[in-house]
Amino acid sequence: xxxxxxxxxxxxxxxxxxxxxxxxxxxxxxxxxxxxxxxxxxxxxxxxxxxxxxxxxxxxxxxxxxxxxxxxxxxxxxxxxxxxxxxxxxxxxxxxxxxxxxxxxxxxxxxxxxxxxxxxxxxxxxxxxxxxxxxxxxxxxxxxxxxxxxxxxxxxxxxxxxxxxxxxxxxxxxxxxxxxxxxxxxxxxxxxxxxxxxxxxxxxxxxxxxxxxxxxxxxx
Amino acid sequence: xxxxxxxxxxxxxxxxxxxxxxxxxxxxxxxxxxxxxxxxxxxxxxxxxxxxxxxxxxxxxxxxxxxxxxxxxxxxxxxxxxxxxxxxxxxxxxxxxxxxxxxxxxxxxxxxxxxxxxxxxxxxxxxxxxxxxxxxxxxxxxxxxxxxxxxxxxxxxxxxxxxxxxxxxxxxxxxxxxxxxxxxxxxxxxxxxxxxxxxxxxxxxxxxxxxxxxxxxxxxxx
Numbered sequence: 295x296x297x298x299x300x301x302x303x304x305x306x307x308x309x310x311x312x313x314x315x316x317x318x319x320x321x322x323x324x325x326x327x328x329x330x331x332x333x334x335x336x337x338x339x340x341x342x343x344x345x346x347x348x349x350x351x352x353x354x355x356x357x358x359x360x361x362x363x364x365x366x367x368x369x370x371x372x373x374x375x376x377x378x379x380x381x382x383x384x385x386x387x388x389x390x391x392x393x394x395x396x397x398x399x400x401x402x403x404x405x406x407x408x409x410x411x412x413x414x415x416x417x418x419x420x421x422x423x424x425x426x427x428x429x430x431x432x433x434x435x436x437x438x439x440x441x442x443x444x445x446x447x448x449x450x451x452x453x454x455x456x457x458x459x460x461x462x463x464x465x466x467x468x469x470x471x472x473x474x475x476x477x478x479x480x481x482x483x484x485x486x487x488x489x490x491x492x493x494x495x496x497x498x499x500x501x502x503x504x505x506x507x508x509x510x511x512x513x514x
Numbered sequence: 515x516x517x518x519x520x521x522x523x524x525x526x527x528x529x530x531x532x533x534x535x536x537x538x539x540x541x542x543x544x545x546x547x548x549x550x551x552x553x554x555x556x557x558x559x560x561x562x563x564x565x566x567x568x569x570x571x572x573x574x575x576x577x578x579x580x581x582x583x584x585x586x587x588x589x590x591x592x593x594x595x596x597x598x599x600x601x602x603x604x605x606x607x608x609x610x611x612x613x614x615x616x617x618x619x620x621x622x623x624x625x626x627x628x629x630x631x632x633x634x635x636x637x638x639x640x641x642x643x644x645x646x647x648x649x650x651x652x653x654x655x656x657x658x659x660x661x662x663x664x665x666x667x668x669x670x671x672x673x674x675x676x677x678x679x680x681x682x683x684x685x686x687x688x689x690x691x692x693x694x695x696x697x698x699x700x701x702x703x704x705x706x707x708x709x710x711x712x713x714x715x716x717x718x719x720x721x722x723x724x725x726x727x728x729x730x731x732x733x734x735x736x
Contacts, residue, residue: 429593458581
C-alpha cells in the first residue's frame with residue numbers, strides 16, 4: 295500500500311478542528327441543560343397520581359427513545375418548515391437533542407425518584423410539609439444522588455450524539471473531518487485525529503463528572 | 515404528490531431499503547451478541563493477557579461517536595482494503611461499523627452481568643466437582659442471561675436506530691430512500707414521520723420479544 299502520512303493537513307486545519315470541537319461541546323451543553331430540565335419535570339409527571347399525565351410521559355419517552363435521532367433531526371429541520379415552523383439549523387438541532395435527551399433523562403430520574411424510600415416521604419408528611427416541599431427538599435436531593443452515575447453515562451453518550459449535527463451541515467468536529475476528507479483525501483489523518491479528539495473529550499468529561507459525583511456523595 | 519401514491523410508485527426502492535436496513539440492523543445485532551458475549555466472558559474470567567486488548571478495544575470504541583465509527587470504517591477500512599485489491603461496499607462498511615459498536619456494548623453488558631453474580635456460585639460448582647466450563651454454562655450463564663436481557667434490548671434498539679447513520683455513507687436504506695423521495699418532490703414532513711413510525715414499530719417489536727424471552731428464561735417464575 296503506497297500511502298504516506300502527512301499530518302500537515304491537520305496542522306493547517308487545527309483551528310477548524312478545535313472550533314468544531316468547541317461547537318460540538320456548546321451544542322451538547324445547551325441541549326443537555328434543557329434536556330435535564332425537561333427530564334426532571336417529565337419524571338415527576340411520570341410518577342404523578344394523575345393517570346393521563348403518566349400515560350403522556352410514557353408515550354413521550356417510548357416514542358422518542360425508539361425513533362432514530364437522525365430522523366428526528368430531519369423532521370425538525372426539513373419537515374417542520376413545511377407547516378411554517380422554521381428554525382436555524384443550530385436551533386433545530388438543539389431543540390431536537392433536548393427533547394431526545396429529555397426522554398432518556400426522564401427514565402433516569404424516574405428510577406431515581408422511585409428509589410427514594412417511601413418512609414422518608416411519609417416522614418415529610420408527618421412533619422406537615424406540603425407536596426411541593428416534599429418534592430423539593432426530600433425527593434429531589436436524594437434522587438440526584440441516586441442517579442448521578444447513570445446520569446453521567448448518558449451525558450457522555452449524548453455528547454457523542456452531537457456528531458449527528460454534521461448531517462445538517464453544522465460545522466462541528468465530524469463535519470470538519472468530512473471536509474478534510476473531501477478537500478484533501480487525507481482520510482487516515484483526518485479520521486484518526488478526530489477519533490482521538492472525541493476519545494480525549496469523552497475521557498475528560500468522564501473524569502470531571504466522576505469528581506462531581508464524589509463531591510456530591512455523602513460519606514457514610 | 516401524496517404519500518400513499520408515491521409509496522406505491524416507489525415500492526421497489528422501498529422494499530430494497532427495508533431489506534438493507536433490516537439486514538444491516540439484524541446482522542449487527544447477531545454479530546454483536548455472539549462476539550460481544552464471548553468478549554465479555556474473556557473480560558470477566560479470561561487471562562489478563564487476553565482480557566487487556568479487549569478492555570482497550572471496549573474503552574476506545576465507547577469513547578467515539580457511532581457516526582465517526584461508521585465514517586472510519588467506510589474511509590479507513592475501505593482505503594486499506596483497496597490497497598490489497600478489495601472494494602468494500604458501503605453496506606458492508608456500515609455493517610462492520612455497527613458490529614464494532616455493538617460488540618463493545620454487549621461485552622460491557624456481559625461483564626457487568628457476570629461480575630454481579632455472587633462468588634459463592636462458582637465455589638458451589640467447584641464443591642460438587644464441576645469443571646469450569648460446566649460451571650459457566652449451567653450455573654453462571656442462566657443467571658447472567660436474565661440480567662443481560664434489558665440492557666441488551668437497549669443496545670439492540672440503538673443498533674437498529676444506528677442503521678440510519680448508513681444513509682450518510684450512501685447506503686440506500688430507509689432514511690436515504692426517504693431523502694431521495696423527498697428530493698423528487700415528496701413531502702419531507704410526512705416521509706420522515708412515516709419512516710420514524712416504521713422504526714418505532716420495529717423497535718417496539720424487538721422489545722416485546724425480549725420481554726417474552728426474559729419471562730421464559732426466568733427460572734424463578736418458570
